Amino acid sequence: MKEKIIKLENGEELTMRVPTVRVLKNATNRSDKDMEQTIYMIATLTNKQESEIEELDIKDFKALQDGLKDFLAEAGILKSDT
Numbered sequence: 269m270k271e272k273i274i275k276l277e278n279g280e281e282l283t284m285r286v287p288t289v290r291v292l293k294n295a296t297n298r299s300d301k302d303m304e305q306t307i308y309m310i311a312t313l314t315n316k317q318e319s320e321i322e323e324l325d326i327k328d329f330k331a332l333q334d335g336l337k338d339f340l341a342e343a344g345i346l347k348s349d350t
Contacts, residue, residue, distance in 0.1 A: 270285070272284045272335045272338070274331050274332055274335050275331075276328045277328055284310070284313045284332065285314075286313075287309060287336070287339055287340065287343075291313065292309070294308070306333060307322060309336055
């Protein structure tokens, strides 16, 4: 799976690319806080600014966060919730 399309509440569709090692490395180098790492990775993988991700409502952020978790679980980096 190379990308996911995530539909936001306002109808906008964001394409999220699969994370690379570089994205994961940069996220962990930027911060040791999970939330900051997640925002960075989502922004990078959707070609958005971090400030744009921070302005999303929580439901949209959760949808993007779930998409990221799916990629990381598929790669064996996270355990899947199932």
